[in-house]
Amino acid sequence: MRLIDRLPSPGRRLQRACAIAVVATQALIAVTGSIVRVTGSGLGCPTWPECFPGSMTPVEHPEFAALNQWIEYGNRLFTGVVGIIALACFALALLTRPRRRRYVRLAAAMPLGVLAQGVLGGITVRFDLLWWTVAVHFLASTVMVWLAVLLVHAIDEGDQPPRAVGPRGVRGLLLAQTGVLAGLLVAGTLVTGAGPHAGDPRTPRLDVPVDTVAHVHAAFLFVFLGLLLAVGVLLGTGAPRSLWARYAVLVAVVLAQGSLGFVQYWTGVPEVLVSLHVLGAMLVIIATATLWCATRDHGPVPVDEEGATRDTRDPGADDRRPGGAGVHRDRPAVPTRG
Known part of the structure; x- marks a missing residue:
C-alpha cells in the first residue's frame, strides 16, 4: 500500500470511463451468453476450463460443429475482457x-464477481446446462450489473x-x-428453463408448462409497473429535475422491455428476440439502479489537508450529482489524510 500511495492519483474522468465500461461489459456478457444458448452452442466446448480435453481452444471434432465451438469459445474469451476491465477499475x-x-x-467486487462468474460458467458446463445452473449463472450477472452502476456513482x-434525496x-x-x-x-429464468432454447x-428442460411460468413472469411485470406509477406520483410532489430525468428513462425502458416480452411470447420465442430481451433486462436493471442511486446522497468526495480535492481535472463533477451544484452545502467536505 505504501508503494501504491506513491503513485499519482488518477483523474475522475478516467475512473468514470472505466466504471461505465464495467457496466457495459457485465451487461454484454449476459447477452453473449444468450447467443450461446439460442444457437445451441452451450456445449460447443464440452469441458471447462479447457475447451476440449487437452486443448484450451476449439479443435476439429465430428460431434461438435466448428461454428458452435467458436461461439461458446468466444463467450469465454469475452469473459477475459470483462475481467481485465474489472481489474483496471x-x-x-x-x-x-x-x-x-x-x-x-465496490471496485473490488468487480474482479471477484468475474471470478465467481467463471466458476459458475464451469459448473454450468459440467452439469450439461441444467436449467437451474443456467438460471444462477444469469442471475449472478444481474447482481454484477447492479453493483457496477453503484460503482459508477461512487466515483x-x-x-x-446515505441521506434521502427527493x-x-x-x-x-x-x-x-x-x-x-x-x-x-x-421468474424470467423459469420461463427460460421451461422454454425451447436450452443451449443444447x-x-x-424444467418440467413446468411454459404458459404457467410466463403468466407468473407477467404478473411480476404488472406489479413492477404499478410501483413505478406510484413512484411517479410521489415524484410529482416536488422532485429534483435529475430524478425526473432518470425516472423517465426507466419508464421508457420498462415499457419497451414489456412490449418486447409480449411480442416474444406471441411469436413463439424466436432466437433474436431472446437475446434482445436479455439486453432489455440488463437495461431495466441499469435504469432502476441509476434511479436508486439518485435518491441516496453519500456526501461529497473528501478533500485533502490543504482543502482542495485531489482531482482538479473534473471541476463539474458536483453539477452531475442529484440536485445539481450546491446539493451538499449543508454537508461540508470531510478533510482526510488520504
Missing part, C-alpha cells in the same frame, strides 16, 4: 486519494451514511420495486 480505486472504503469495496460520492417515501417504494424486479428476473438439444 479496482486498480484505479486503490490509486485514488483520499481512498474511500465504499468505493474500493463522485463520499463515505458518509420526496418522502420514494426510497421505500424503490426498495419494494427492486424486490419485485428480483422476482421478475427469477440434449439438455432436459
Whole structure:
C-alpha cells in the first residue's frame, strides 16, 4: 500500500470511463451468453476450463460443429475482457486519494464477481446446462450489473451514511420495486428453463408448462409497473429535475422491455428476440439502479489537508450529482489524510 500511495492519483474522468465500461461489459456478457444458448452452442466446448480435453481452444471434432465451438469459445474469451476491465477499475480505486472504503469495496467486487462468474460458467458446463445452473449463472450477472452502476456513482460520492434525496417515501417504494424486479428476473429464468432454447438439444428442460411460468413472469411485470406509477406520483410532489430525468428513462425502458416480452411470447420465442430481451433486462436493471442511486446522497468526495480535492481535472463533477451544484452545502467536505 505504501508503494501504491506513491503513485499519482488518477483523474475522475478516467475512473468514470472505466466504471461505465464495467457496466457495459457485465451487461454484454449476459447477452453473449444468450447467443450461446439460442444457437445451441452451450456445449460447443464440452469441458471447462479447457475447451476440449487437452486443448484450451476449439479443435476439429465430428460431434461438435466448428461454428458452435467458436461461439461458446468466444463467450469465454469475452469473459477475459470483462475481467481485465474489472481489474483496471479496482486498480484505479486503490490509486485514488483520499481512498474511500465504499468505493474500493465496490471496485473490488468487480474482479471477484468475474471470478465467481467463471466458476459458475464451469459448473454450468459440467452439469450439461441444467436449467437451474443456467438460471444462477444469469442471475449472478444481474447482481454484477447492479453493483457496477453503484460503482459508477461512487466515483463522485463520499463515505458518509446515505441521506434521502427527493420526496418522502420514494426510497421505500424503490426498495419494494427492486424486490419485485428480483422476482421478475427469477421468474424470467423459469420461463427460460421451461422454454425451447436450452443451449443444447440434449439438455432436459424444467418440467413446468411454459404458459404457467410466463403468466407468473407477467404478473411480476404488472406489479413492477404499478410501483413505478406510484413512484411517479410521489415524484410529482416536488422532485429534483435529475430524478425526473432518470425516472423517465426507466419508464421508457420498462415499457419497451414489456412490449418486447409480449411480442416474444406471441411469436413463439424466436432466437433474436431472446437475446434482445436479455439486453432489455440488463437495461431495466441499469435504469432502476441509476434511479436508486439518485435518491441516496453519500456526501461529497473528501478533500485533502490543504482543502482542495485531489482531482482538479473534473471541476463539474458536483453539477452531475442529484440536485445539481450546491446539493451538499449543508454537508461540508470531510478533510482526510488520504
